[in-house]
Amino acid sequence: xxxxxxxxxxLSIPVLFxxxxxxxxxxxxxxxxxxxVVAGPMAAPDVVEAIRVQMGLDxxxxxxxxxxxxxxxxxxxxxxxxSNKAVTEELWSAIGPTVELMVACLIWSVPLGIAMGTxxxxxxxxxxxRVIMGLSVAGVSLPIFFIxxxxxxxxxxxxxxxxxxxxGGPLWSVxxxxxxxxxxxxLGAIMIGPVARMTRSSxxxxxxxxxxxxARAKGLTETQVILRHGLRNALIPVVTLIGLQAGYLLGGAxxxxxxFSWPGIGRLTVGAILSSxxxxxxxxxxxxxxxxxxxxxxxxxxxxxxxxxxxx
Amino acid sequence: xxxxxxxxxAAAPAVxxxxxxxxxxxSWFRRLLRDKAAVAAMTVLxxxxxxxxxxxxxxxxxxxxxxxxxxxxxxxxxxxxxxxxLGTDGQGRDIFSRxxxxxxxxxxxxxxSVGIGGFIGSMIGLLSAFYTxxxxxxxxxxxMMLSFPAILLGLALVAVMGQGAVPVIIALAVSSIPDCxxxxxxxxxxxxxxxxxxxxxxxxxxxxxxxxxYLLRNCISSxxxxxxxxxxxxxxxxxxxxxxxxxxxxxxxELGMMASQGRDYLLFAPHIAVIPSVVIFIIVLCANVAGxxxxxxxxxxxxx
Numbered sequence: 319x320x321x322x323x324x325x326x327x328x329l330s331i332p333v334l335f336x337x338x339x340x341x342x343x344x345x346x347x348x349x350x351x352x353x354x355v356v357a358g359p360m361a362a363p364d365v366v367e368a369i370r371v372q373m374g375l376d377x378x379x380x381x382x383x384x385x386x387x388x389x390x391x392x393x394x395x396x397x398x399x400x401s402n403k404a405v406t407e408e409l410w411s412a413i414g415p416t417v418e419l420m421v422a423c424l425i426w427s428v429p430l431g432i433a434m435g436t437x438x439x440x441x442x443x444x445x446x447x448r449v450i451m452g453l454s455v456a457g458v459s460l461p462i463f464f465i466x467x468x469x470x471x472x473x474x475x476x477x478x479x480x481x482x483x484x485x486g487g488p489l490w491s492v493x494x495x496x497x498x499x500x501x502x503x504x505l506g507a508i509m510i511g512p513v514a515r516m517t518r519s520s521x522x523x524x525x526x527x528x529x530x531x532x533a534r535a536k537g538l539t540e541t542q543v544i545l546r547h548g549l550r551n552a553l554i555p556v557v558t559l560i561g562l563q564a565g566y567l568l569g570g571a572x573x574x575x576x577x578f579s580w581p582g583i584g585r586l587t588v589g590a591i592l593s594s595x596x597x598x599x600x601x602x603x604x605x606x607x608x609x610x611x612x613x614x615x616x617x618x619x620x621x622x623x624x625x626x627x628x629x630x
Numbered sequence: 631x632x633x634x635x636x637x638x639x640a641a642a643p644a645v646x647x648x649x650x651x652x653x654x655x656x657s658w659f660r661r662l663l664r665d666k667a668a669v670a671a672m673t674v675l676x677x678x679x680x681x682x683x684x685x686x687x688x689x690x691x692x693x694x695x696x697x698x699x700x701x702x703x704x705x706x707x708x709x710x711x712x713x714x715x716l717g718t719d720g721q722g723r724d725i726f727s728r729x730x731x732x733x734x735x736x737x738x739x740x741x742x743s744v745g746i747g748g749f750i751g752s753m754i755g756l757l758s759a760f761y762t763x764x765x766x767x768x769x770x771x772x773x774m775m776l777s778f779p780a781i782l783l784g785l786a787l788v789a790v791m792g793q794g795a796v797p798v799i800i801a802l803a804v805s806s807i808p809d810c811x812x813x814x815x816x817x818x819x820x821x822x823x824x825x826x827x828x829x830x831x832x833x834x835x836x837x838x839x840x841x842x843x844y845l846l847r848n849c850i851s852s853x854x855x856x857x858x859x860x861x862x863x864x865x866x867x868x869x870x871x872x873x874x875x876x877x878x879x880x881x882x883x884e885l886g887m888m889a890s891q892g893r894d895y896l897l898f899a900p901h902i903a904v905i906p907s908v909v910i911f912i913i914v915l916c917a918n919v920a921g922x923x924x925x926x927x928x929x930x931x932x933x934x
Contacts, residue, residue, distance in 0.1 A: 329773070336774045340786070347790045455922075459915035461866055463873045463889060464907035471896055565779025572781055573870050577893075588874050591789045599789045606782050 326618045330611050337607040342386045344600050346379075395604075396597040398590075405601040408586065413605065415485055416582030419505060419571060422498050424560075427506030428513055432556060435517025436549055442522065450514060457511030462570045466504040466577035473500055484579045501578040508570050509563065516559045520552040527551075554625045561617030564610055583609075661927045668923030671916035678913055682734040690715065691724035693731045693883050698722055701899040719888070719902045720895050729909055732883040736910065739795055739877075739884075740865040743802035747864075748857035750803075751810025756849060758811070759818030760841055769815070772808040780805035780867045788876040795884075798877045802864045809860065814853045821848045855925045862917040869910050885910045 353370040354361070361369075370376055374385050389395070395405035431454075438450040474482035486497030524530065525548050533547045534540075572584030579585065583602050590598035662668055681688055690713070691697075697718065703710050704717040704725075711717075716725040758768040778786075784801035791797040821827065822845065830840045871877045872886030880887070885906040892903025 329770075332770065333774050337778075340778070344786055344790060455918055456911075456915060459862060459866075459911055459918050461869050461873075461886070461889070461907055461910045461914070463870060463886070464904075464911060467889070467893060467896060467903050467907065471900060475897060565776075565782070569779055569781030569867065569870065572785070573873060576874055587785055588876070591785055592875060596789060599785070603782060603786050603789075607778060610779060610782075 323615075323619055323622075326615055330615065333611055334608075337604060337611070338387060338390060339383070340607070341600050341604045342383050344603065345386075345596060346382075395601040398595055398598045400590075400593055400595045400598075405597050408598055409583065409601050409605055412581060412583045412586045412602075415580055416571060416575070416584065418489060418498065419501055419574070419580060419582060420567065422502035423505040423509065423567070426502070427509040428560065430506075431510040431513025432517045432549075432553070434510065435514040435556075436521050436544065436552075438514065438518045439521035439525070440544060447518075451518070454511035454514040457507060458515070460508070462504070462508050462573045463577060465507045466501075466574055469500045469504045470577065473503070482578055485581055501574050501580050504577070505567070505570050505574045509560075509567065512559060512563055512566075513556060516556050517552060520555045521548055524548050524552045550624075554621065557617055557620050557624060561614045561621075564613040564617075568606055568610060658927050662923060665923045665927075668920050671919035671923075674912060675916040675920060678733055678909070678916075679737065681730050682737050685727075685730035685734050689724075689727035689730050691727045693723060693727040694881050696721045696723055701895060701902065703899065704901055704905070707901070716905050717899075717901050720891065720899070725888075725902065725905055728883040728888060729885070729906060732885040732888055732906060733909060733913070735795065735878060735882060736865060736869060736885045737913070739799055739802070739868045740861055743799045743868070744806060744857055744861050744864050746799075747803035747806025748810050748853075748860065751807040752814040752849075752853045752857070754807065755811040755814030755816075755853075756818045756841070756845060759815050759822050760837075760845055765815075768811070772811045775804070775808040778805065780864075781870060784867070784871045784876060788871070793876055793879055795878050795882075798868055798871050801871070802868055805867075806857075806860055806864060810853070810857060813856045814849060817849045817852045818845060821845055851928060855921070855928055858924065859918070859921040862914040862921065865910065865914050865917070 351366075353366050353373060353375055357366045357369050374382055377385070393406055395409070397404055398408055401408070434450050434454070438447040441447050470482045473480050480500050481493075481497045482500050484497065486493035486495075488494050489498070521544075525544075530543060530547050533543045538546075568584075571582065572588060574580065575582045575584035576588055583605055587599060587602040587606070590596075590602060699711060699714065699718050700722045701720060702714050702718040702722075705712055705715055707717075714724050714726065716729065719725055719728070754768055754772070758765040780802060783805050784798055787797035787801045788794075827840065827844055830844045835844075868877065869884075869886030869889075872884045873890040875887075875890060878884040878887055888906035889903050889910070892899075892901075892906065895902050
């Protein structure tokens with residue numbers, strides 16, 4: 319168990335390095351001269367030159383990369399080119415809302431998807447199975463922004479007048495919760511389909527196995543057989559799937575945050591790119607990649623908790 | 631070797647190809663036709679592709695020219711104008727014509743990126759199954775690439791290259807590589823274990839021939855199915871990037887971008903955003919249904 323985790327941690331080191339290299343290259347490849355950008359368009363050539371030396375831009379690439387790594391290790395991501403606030407500060411204030419949104423989305427969509435998938439597997443071939451599978455194929459095919467736009471129109475304006483702009487405040491306040499509903503519903507909608515499909519095929523697979531037959535033979539009720547012997551084993555591929563879907567979910571969060579003006583990392587990234595605020599964009603992209611690595615690390619740990627065979 | 635034979639080989643590695651092939655050879659297409667949902671999906675997709683290809687002939691208006699009739703609803707709603715089948719958008723442009731041109735760009739972006747990404751990915755997968763020494767390295771590299779989700783890569787590339795279809799295509803292609811590489815490696819490892827590879831080696835075939843004639847031909851159909859399943863996803867991500875304003879540049883028509891422009895009129899003229907979104911939904915749904923059916927018929931083992 320512990321060795322699995324250490325293995326995964328060791329494996330994330332090269333990945334992390336790659337991510338940092340990517341972030342570094344991103345800043346290098348950005349159009350325009352960074353020194354000129356910092357100095358402003360009207361600056362005298364010698365000022366630009368001085369800033370270039372000060373930023374270490376006259377040094378060889380390798381040296382610059384090393385300096386970049388040093389700054390990163392100290393948590394210094396530079397300053398926003400627009401607001402002049404520290405990038406870390408901007409990122410820090412955006413992480414909370416994004417995590418909030420992710421958790422709120424997973425908390426309802428994953429259990430619902432698992433329940434739907436299990437139901438479909440148990441009632442295999444029935445109308446209910448077909449309806450559930452049809453719904454999940456449709457769910458997989460819906461553009462996330464369409465779900466968001468429909469949510470705004472129907473739940474936000476026509477039927478319920480739920481708030482759909484921004485974050486209402488801390489989570490424990492009524493307003494905060496109300497504002498969270500629509501974004502979490504829209505984002506969760508894209509997770510149900512894949513989870514339900516995976517659960518269904520995985521439960522069907524497990525129900526064929528010997529230990530399920532034994533459980534039936536010793537006289538357990540069908541519910542017990544399915545919940546205790548079927549579903550528990552079937553969850554392993556589902557957990558893996560959630561890890562694989564993490565990227566999809568993060569992407570969905572970018573769109574959802576933009577539609578609902580949710581002040582998270584996704585909206586920050588898009589805003590930074592559209593306004594050419596490259597330092598913030600780079601920082602936000604690093605945070606995203608890091609989040610992806612962490613989610614997969616958690617998934618691996620969960621995986622080994624669920625499946626004792628992996629622990630060895 | 632035909633497509634059906636190749637898939638049989640991948641599907642049932644224990645059976646030698648000569649014995650298993652004949653009964654399946656002719657039937658897979660017929661079995662596909664028996665699946666009504668798949669036939670419907672392929673028909674609809676065919677119509678949309680037809681419309682996209684012949685957009686200049688079918689369009690009733692110039693998709694880029696504004697008119698005075700702004701936000702006209704579609705014909706079936708009150709106030710609809712028969713001249714504009716699907717109504718007009720916030721700048722008075724004909725939505726039907728824009729949809730035709732928009733699907734053109736959307737489909738093209740999807741097709742090019744899946745093609746490039748699928749090709750590079752499956753080559754990497756096949757090579758790492760073929761040259762086992764490369765395997766660990768290539769797969770670690772794929773793991774690393776996997777930690778950059780498509781949308782993130784798209785955001786990063788747009789930051790560097792500016793808005794446009796090209797960075798979106800690159801992002802979608804690159805992000806398709808690791809998935810395709812993993813799947814095709816899985817398929818190829820199965821094929822590599824089979825006796826005819828050993829036999830090919832024994833009779834002294836060059837690596838090049840062994841790779842092309844023995845490995846590639848036996849994997850290609852399964853890989854193609856997987857790539858076709860990826861198409862829908864790629865379209866969705868591409869549309870999402872356009873929706874965020876990071877894809878194709880404005881006067882161009884692209885479905886995701888049209889939906890995002892319609893967002894401003896959502897409350898007075900919902901059809902401007904809804905119609906392009908529905909078209910994307912239909913394209914992706916049909917691609918998924920058809921892909922699933924194709925997979926079930928040709929290679930049920932891929933279902934996991």
